[in-house]
Amino acid sequence: MNLKEARKILGLAGKANIEEVKKRYKDLAREWHPDLNDSNEANIKMQEINKAFELVMKEEFDIIDPWNEYHKWWWRQYGNDPIWGNYIDKEGSNEYKNLISHHVKSPKKVRVLKKQKKATIADKFLDGNNVFAVVGASNNPKKYGNKIYHDLKGAGYKVYPVNPRINKIQEDNCYPSLMDLPELPDVVDTVIPPEITEKVVKEVSKLGIKKVWMQPGSESDNAISFCKKNNIKVLHDVCVMVERRR
Numbered sequence: 001m002n003l004k005e006a007r008k009i010l011g012l013a014g015k016a017n018i019e020e021v022k023k024r025y026k027d028l029a030r031e032w033h034p035d036l037n038d039s040n041e042a043n044i045k046m047q048e049i050n051k052a053f054e055l056v057m058k059e060e061f062d063i064i065d066p067w068n069e070y071h072k073w074w075w076r077q078y079g080n081d082p083i084w085g086n087y088i089d090k091e092g093s094n095e096y097k098n099l100i101s102h103h104v105k106s107p108k109k110v111r112v113l114k115k116q117k118k119a120t121i122a123d124k125f126l127d128g129n130n131v132f133a134v135v136g137a138s139n140n141p142k143k144y145g146n147k148i149y150h151d152l153k154g155a156g157y158k159v160y161p162v163n164p165r166i167n168k169i170q171e172d173n174c175y176p177s178l179m180d181l182p183e184l185p186d187v188v189d190t191v192i193p194p195e196i197t198e199k200v201v202k203e204v205s206k207l208g209i210k211k212v213w214m215q216p217g218s219e220s221d222n223a224i225s226f227c228k229k230n231n232i233k234v235l236h237d238v239c240v241m242v243e244r245r246r
Contacts, residue, residue: 003059006052018061022070025053065120121235122243125187125211128156133178135200136191136218137161139169144215145191151241152189160185178203187211189240194220205230213240 001009010024032045057066132152138145149169152159161169164176175181178188178200188204190197190212197218204212205226211233214223219236227234 001048001051001055003055006055009048009052010056012056018057018063018069021053021056021060025049025070064123068120121233122238122246125213125233125235126240126244127186130157130186130211131183132157132159132187132189133162133181133185134159134189134191135162135178136196137163137169137174138191139166139174148189148191148215148240151244155244178207178209184209187213189213189215190218191215192218194218194223197223198226201226201230201232204232211235215239 010021010028012021012024016024028049029046032042032049053070054066057063057069063069134145134149134152136145137149140146145163146169149159149161160181161172161174162176162178162181163174166174168174178185184207186209188200188209188211190200192200194217197214198220201212201223210231212227212235214234214236216237216239224234224236226232
């Protein structure tokens with residue numbers, strides 16, 4: 001399927017904006033969704049519509065995770081709809097309750113969607129205007145705390161090293177805690193053992209910081225759960241250096 005074919009399937013004649021594409025997909029889903037139209041033709045047609053929607057959203061609007069964008073919009077528009085409302089997370093998050101059963105048929109596709117979701121979040125964390133704090137920064141060039149600090153700094157980010165055991169990383173001042181920084185960072189990147197991360201996220205919450213990036217090996221279930229419960233956006237299982245180069 002190419003873009004021209006996808007646009008034809010969605011019934012898009014001229015140039016459409018993203019809201020029109022979402023609405024057109026919703027109208028077609030009402031007509032062909034297998035839950036409302038129990039036929040083999042509906043199943044085949046709905047798969048075709050799904051592929052067309054993904055293609056248009058990605059190629060025309062550069063949306064990495066089209067379903068995330070669509071489901072949030074769908075809830076705002078139709079969350080109280082008696083037919084569709086039960087399919088959508090009523091907290092308005094990007095968790096679509098029946099995503100797996102209605103749009104995903106294989107574990108591989110599930111992994112791809114999760115990866116796309118993390119990539120979308122990472123893009124927001126890596127906004128060039130964000131100030132970083134690397135907790136666990138090191139003056140040992142062999143350690144990741146050093147590599148990550150210099151990688152972010154070399155990429156042009158304003159970044160503060162945090163480590164109570166050292167005073168400087170080369171010519172840069174190193175701070176004992178987040179509270180000692182000259183300004184609040186937008187993103188706290190942890191390169192520390194999980195049990196220390198659990199203490200750091202509590203400090204993050206007290207300071208009102210809203211983004212935490214836990215480097216692989218620094219995360220814990222308790223720390224992740226604490227962030228989610230306290231409205232702190234959290235990334236884990238992905239490396240900031242890898243995502244920055246993506």
